[in-house]
Amino acid sequence: VTATTTGRSGPGGVPVRDTGSVSVTDTVVDVETDTDLTAFREEVRAWLADHVPADWTDRMRGASREEHVEFQRWWMQELASGGYLAAHWSREWGGAELDFDRQFVLYQEMARAHAPRLSLYLVGLHHAYHTLIEEGTLAQQQELLPGVLEGEVWCQGFSEPDAGSDLAALRTRAVLDGDEYVVNGQKIWSSYAENARWCLLLVRTDPAAPKHRGITYLICDLTAPGVEVRTIKQANGNEEFAEVFLTDVRIPVARRIGDENDGWRIAQVTLSSERGPGAVELVERMRATHRDLVHLAIDRFGPAEDWPTDVALDVATLWFDVEALSRLCLTSIEKLRAGITGWDSSIVKLAFSELLQRINLVGAHYAGVEGLVDAVPIQGEGWNSGNWMLDYVGSYEWTIAGGANEIQRNLLSERALGLPREPKWSQG
Amino acid sequence: MTDAEELAEIRAAARDLLASEGGLNRSRAVGDTRDRLDQRLWEAFASAGWLALGVPEELGGAGAELDAVLVVCEEIGRALAPSALSMTVAVSGPVLAGGGAETVALVEACASGESVVVPAFSGLDSVFSSNLRVSAEPDPAGGFVLTGSVPFVLDAAAATDFLVTALSPDGAVGVFIVPAEAVRREEREPIDLTRRVADVRLDGASVGPERVLHAPGPDGARAAGDLARRLLLAVAAEARGGLGEVLERTIAYATMRQQFNRPIASFQVIKHRLADIYVEEQLATASLAIAADATRTGDDARLALGKARITASYVAAVGLSLQTHGGIGYTWEHDLHLFVKRAQLDAEIFGSSRRLHLGAKNAIVAEAMGAASARLVTV
Numbered sequence: 001v002t003a004t005t006t007g008r009s010g011p012g013g014v015p016v017r018d019t020g021s022v023s024v025t026d027t028v029v030d031v032e033t034d035t036d037l038t039a040f041r042e043e044v045r046a047w048l049a050d051h052v053p054a055d056w057t058d059r060m061r062g063a064s065r066e067e068h069v070e071f072q073r074w075w076m077q078e079l080a081s082g083g084y085l086a087a088h089w090s091r092e093w094g095g096a097e098l099d100f101d102r103q104f105v106l107y108q109e110m111a112r113a114h115a116p117r118l119s120l121y122l123v124g125l126h127h128a129y130h131t132l133i134e135e136g137t138l139a140q141q142q143e144l145l146p147g148v149l150e151g152e153v154w155c156q157g158f159s160e161p162d163a164g165s166d167l168a169a170l171r172t173r174a175v176l177d178g179d180e181y182v183v184n185g186q187k188i189w190s191s192y193a194e195n196a197r198w199c200l201l202l203v204r205t206d207p208a209a210p211k212h213r214g215i216t217y218l219i220c221d222l223t224a225p226g227v228e229v230r231t232i233k234q235a236n237g238n239e240e241f242a243e244v245f246l247t248d249v250r251i252p253v254a255r256r257i258g259d260e261n262d263g264w265r266i267a268q269v270t271l272s273s274e275r276g277p278g279a280v281e282l283v284e285r286m287r288a289t290h291r292d293l294v295h296l297a298i299d300r301f302g303p304a305e306d307w308p309t310d311v312a313l314d315v316a317t318l319w320f321d322v323e324a325l326s327r328l329c330l331t332s333i334e335k336l337r338a339g340i341t342g343w344d345s346s347i348v349k350l351a352f353s354e355l356l357q358r359i360n361l362v363g364a365h366y367a368g369v370e371g372l373v374d375a376v377p378i379q380g381e382g383w384n385s386g387n388w389m390l391d392y393v394g395s396y397e398w399t400i401a402g403g404a405n406e407i408q409r410n411l412l413s414e415r416a417l418g419l420p421r422e423p424k425w426s427q428g
Numbered sequence: 429m430t431d432a433e434e435l436a437e438i439r440a441a442a443r444d445l446l447a448s449e450g451g452l453n454r455s456r457a458v459g460d461t462r463d464r465l466d467q468r469l470w471e472a473f474a475s476a477g478w479l480a481l482g483v484p485e486e487l488g489g490a491g492a493e494l495d496a497v498l499v500v501c502e503e504i505g506r507a508l509a510p511s512a513l514s515m516t517v518a519v520s521g522p523v524l525a526g527g528g529a530e531t532v533a534l535v536e537a538c539a540s541g542e543s544v545v546v547p548a549f550s551g552l553d554s555v556f557s558s559n560l561r562v563s564a565e566p567d568p569a570g571g572f573v574l575t576g577s578v579p580f581v582l583d584a585a586a587a588t589d590f591l592v593t594a595l596s597p598d599g600a601v602g603v604f605i606v607p608a609e610a611v612r613r614e615e616r617e618p619i620d621l622t623r624r625v626a627d628v629r630l631d632g633a634s635v636g637p638e639r640v641l642h643a644p645g646p647d648g649a650r651a652a653g654d655l656a657r658r659l660l661l662a663v664a665a666e667a668r669g670g671l672g673e674v675l676e677r678t679i680a681y682a683t684m685r686q687q688f689n690r691p692i693a694s695f696q697v698i699k700h701r702l703a704d705i706y707v708e709e710q711l712a713t714a715s716l717a718i719a720a721d722a723t724r725t726g727d728d729a730r731l732a733l734g735k736a737r738i739t740a741s742y743v744a745a746v747g748l749s750l751q752t753h754g755g756i757g758y759t760w761e762h763d764l765h766l767f768v769k770r771a772q773l774d775a776e777i778f779g780s781s782r783r784l785h786l787g788a789k790n791a792i793v794a795e796a797m798g799a800a801s802a803r804l805v806t807v
Contacts, residue, residue: 294796304793309786316785319792320715320733327714347710350703412706413699417679420694 034101041105047082048113056116057386060378065231065239068379069195072120073151079118086125086149088276093129093145100337104277111284119240119380120192124154127200130273135217135258135266144198144219155196157187157220157244158267165407167202168211168264172246174203174218176253181205181218183226183249189401193229193242196222200270201251206261217263219255220246236385236394237377274402275345277333282352283326285384286359290322292386293363300366314362318355325351343416346408353398353405356383360395363388430496438496442503445476452508452763456621466510473513474541482522487535489521494720497522498665502716505666506673508622508766512544512583518662520545520591523603523655527641534589534605545605546587547655548628551580554779555656555728556787562630564594564602564644570637572596574604574630582777584613584626591641592630593652600644603651604635620769657723657731660778664735667774668716671742674767675705678749685754692752701748708741729788736784739775746771 053059060068079085087103089095098106110117118125128148132141148154163170172185183203193199199220206214222229226249232241258266297315301307307315328351332344360383364371367388375387383394399405413419430438449469473479482497483489501514521538524531524545537543553559562576574594584590590606610633613626642648679702682693692698719734721727746768750757757764775781 291796294793298793304789307789312789313782313785316733316788316792319796320730320737320788323718323730323733324711324714324737327718328711331714331717347707350707351711406700409700409703410696412703413693417702417706419679419683419699419702420691422694422696422699423690 037101037105040102041109044084044106044109045113047084048109048115051078051082052113052115057114057378057381060116060380061385062376063379065194065379069120071116072118072380075116076118076121076151080149086129089125089129089149090133093133093141094149100277104280104333107278107281108284111281111288114285114288117281117380120153120195121148121151123156123191123196123200124148124152124198126273126278127156127270128154128198131200131217131257131266131270134269140219140255140257147197152198153192153196154198154200155190155193155222155242155244156270157190157193157199157201159189160186161188165404167267168215170202170204170215172201172203173207174205174216174251176205177250179253180250181216181253181256183218183220183246183251185246187244187246188232188241190229190242190244191240193222193244194231198222199244202263202267205263209261212264214261215263215267216260217257217266218251219257220249220251221255224249224251226250234394235396236383236390238379238394240380271402275336279329279348279352280333283322283329286322286352286356287326289356289359289363289384289391290319293318293359293366296363296366296388300368311366318359318362321355321358325355343412346403346412346416349398349402350405350408350412353395356398357392357395360388360392364392430493435496435499438492439499439503441476442478442500443506445472445478446503446507446509452766456763456766469509470513470541470544474539477539478513479516479541480521480535480539481517483525483535483539487525487532488539489525489535494724498661498716498720501662501665502669502672505669505770508670508770510583510586511623511662511666512546512586514662514666515546515583515659516544518665519547519655519658522658523547523591523651524605524641526651526654527603530638531605531641543588544586545589545591546581546583547659548578548581548584548590548592548606548611549655549659549778550578551582551625551777553656554783554787555653555660555732556779556784558593558652558656560593560595560601562592562594564596564604564635566596567634572602572604572635572640574606574633574635576630578628578630580616580777581626581628583624584628585615585624590628591655593648593655594644596644598644600646600648601652602644602648603641603655605639605641606630606633606635607639610634618769618773620766620773622766622770623773653726656778657726657728660731660735661719661723663774663778664716664719664738667735667739667742667771668712670767670770670774671705671709671712671738671745674742674745674749674764674771675702675709677764678702678705678745678752681753681757698752701752705745705748708745712738712741727791729791732779732784732788735778736775736781739771740781742771743775 060071076085083096084106086095087098087106089097091097125148132144158167160170160172172183172187174181174183199222201218201220203216203218204214205216226247228245230243231239232243233239234241294315297307297311301311329348332348335342335344371388375390377390378385383391383397385391414421449472477490478500480489481492481500485491497518501518504514516538524535534543538545550561561578562574564572564574567573574592587608589608590611592604592606594602594604596602612629616625618625642651682698683691685692715734715737719731722730750764750768753764756762
């Protein structure tokens with residue numbers, strides 16, 4: 001889980017609801033008139049064919065956490081040797097600095113080759129990088145960014161037991177003592193915290209201020225005294241999440257991002273890093289899942305001409321839903337490139353997560369009782385294990401995390417459609 | 429591709445024109461009086477140059493691309509304007525233009541509004557089941573004699589001429605232009621008050637050589653396919669427009685309507701419902717873009733399921749809108765039922781969702797089997 005928040009809106013930009021259908025120019029998809037880009041695609045494809053181990057899902061099925069970490073570390077080094085690690089990072093900080101189109105092609109090809117996702121390093125490569133570049137000082141960037149590419153793991157300390165959808169209600173307290181903050185509290189749903197060196201931490205520094213205005217953004221060294229991490233086993237059998245307990249943990253003021261009490265705004269900057277051409281990877285993987293559903297249906301019900309009508313209707317409906325989602329995603333990426341701010345990330349999140357759930361539930365239904373025995377999760381592949389039931393359970397990671405779908409609907413209705421907020425609940 | 433700014437201009441101009449010509453009151457009036465055609469609206473469209481929008485410039489049209497044509501169809505659907513307009517703009521005009529020099533006069537007559545050419549394509553058929561219901565017997569003069577019956581023809585009442593696809597004795601497909609006087613029309617009474625439907629019968633209608641758009645053969649089959657695809661696409665575009673209008677009207681009503689001393693739009697159950705319709709509207713936009721591309725490339729599975737998905741969202745949205753409006757939305761006086769009924773006809777005509785999905789199945793399976801399974805599946 002990367003975040004549980006009240007929104008992914010990010011700062012700035014006046015949203016304009018699309019009232020019309022603007023056809024997409026698929027410059028980044030199929031018609032590659034840019035021969036350099038086609039050459040890049042071929043290069044990536046060839047590299048992936050040589051470097052993605054054919055048996056990696058088998059090796060990771062039922063693997064221990066240690067084996068998974070070792071595998072992720074190896075895959076990161078492979079990507080670095082190929083020049084594909086940190087595609088969106090600037091060269092100044094050691095990234096590949098690929099342009100928008102090349103990032104898109106890279107993500108698409110990674111998904112098509114069924115390459116492992118760099119899940120262990122997701123927060124470091126995306127959230128930490130984006131936050132430090134946008135809001136950090138040069139000294140902070142110099143201290144922290146090189147470690148990301150050397151394999152330091154980052155996690156996010158946003159959610160708390162009593163601050164989930166209502167993230168701004170967080171209570172982890174930080175009190176200034178000389179040039180250090182003393183932090184006490186508890187964070188939860190922090191992915192890979194057990195392996196992490198650093199944590200993007202939201203703390204309350206002004207309990208008297210309105211809840212959004214008393215939050216400060218710190219970088220916590222998880223090797224500091226007073227930090228205790230306990231992993232949480234998830235419903236799909238994976239162990240990716242953790243709780244982080246903080247008892248009198250001292251964090252230097254030098255590791256504060258931005259001003260004191262400006263943490264809520266900076267948290268939105270962190271979350272906005274989830275937007276980008278990376279979304280195409282999720283959709284491409286979903287296409288693969290649908291192809292698997294077709295194979296499963298043939299396996300269970302025979303050739304397509306023999307399928308019961310309900311099976312044919314399911315398969316065809318889900319197929320076009322993936323097509324439509326894919327197009328929606330491309331449009332949103334095009335808009336992002338053109339600098340148009342909107343509510344696409346909420347729309348894509350809702351459509352993607354609920355479709356993921358439906359596909360996997362249909363798969364679990366077709367697989368029947370045989371699909372409900374002897375299933376072993378793949379570490380790091382929470383909704384991509386290949387077992388329909390485990391992946392159906394894993395799909396709730398998408399409808400709940402990153403701002404629960406109910407929160408996304410609030411956001412869309414209030415900010416995109418301009419509907420009034422609900423009246424505040426009176427505390428008496 | 430037309431650039432976004434130009435599309436926005438076309439959209440605004442079409443919306444203004446349809447609104448200034450009376451909007452929904454006009455659609456209602458047409459429904460109530462069962463006029464043959466809304467003549468004033470038709471003339472307004474002709475003088476604005478919309479009727480020949482998709483016709484190449486050398487044939488007297490505006491030479492607009494398909495995406496621009498679809499924008500106009502969307503606005504027609506949004507305003508519940510007569511579908512004969514969409515048929516002319518998106519279907520008959522471009523198909524006629526494919527006939528070459530001999531059809532120039534007819535294309536010009538369509539552009540000026542003098543002629544209204546309607547495809548005699550049965551609403552019971554689809555791209556997957558284009559039953560050729562009419563036979564074409566060659567006559568000694570080089571023309572053809574057409575015989576057959578085409579049920580459920582949309583906007584037949586508005587036609588001065590029909591585009592008829594027919595099968596020759598040797599099994600080839602031709603496309604013919606048949607004057608309305610040469611057919612019998614039996615009007616049906618659609619529940620959708622904004623549309624007209626008739627059964628069209630041809631009892632040995634003679635078509636001279638100058639009215640053979642495509643003689644039976646591969647060109648004719650191609651043109652017939654193009655016709656069937658464009659019909660589906662035009663309905664999909666109208667439905668996309670209608671869906672957007674229903675969302676806007678529901679937002680406006682829920683924001684204005686007060687109960688329990690607050691706008692009903694401040695209740696989460698209403699907000700989430702509207703957010704869901706909004707997501708469906710955005711997916712409908714994506715679906716229409718897919719369907720338009722598929723029409724160009726002849727990809728019937730994507731076209732058909734694009735139409736099916738958009739119209740299904742439209743049907744769902746009008747139902748939710750009616751529930752949100754409460755009692756007022758259930759009255760004849762309120763406009764909402766016009767959308768409810770139009771959405772359902774959109775969903776059923778030229779292939780219901782069920783039939784289109786079953787028709788697309790083989791193409792989907794072939795595509796999936798062509799690509800090796802990327803994941804390791806354990807059943």
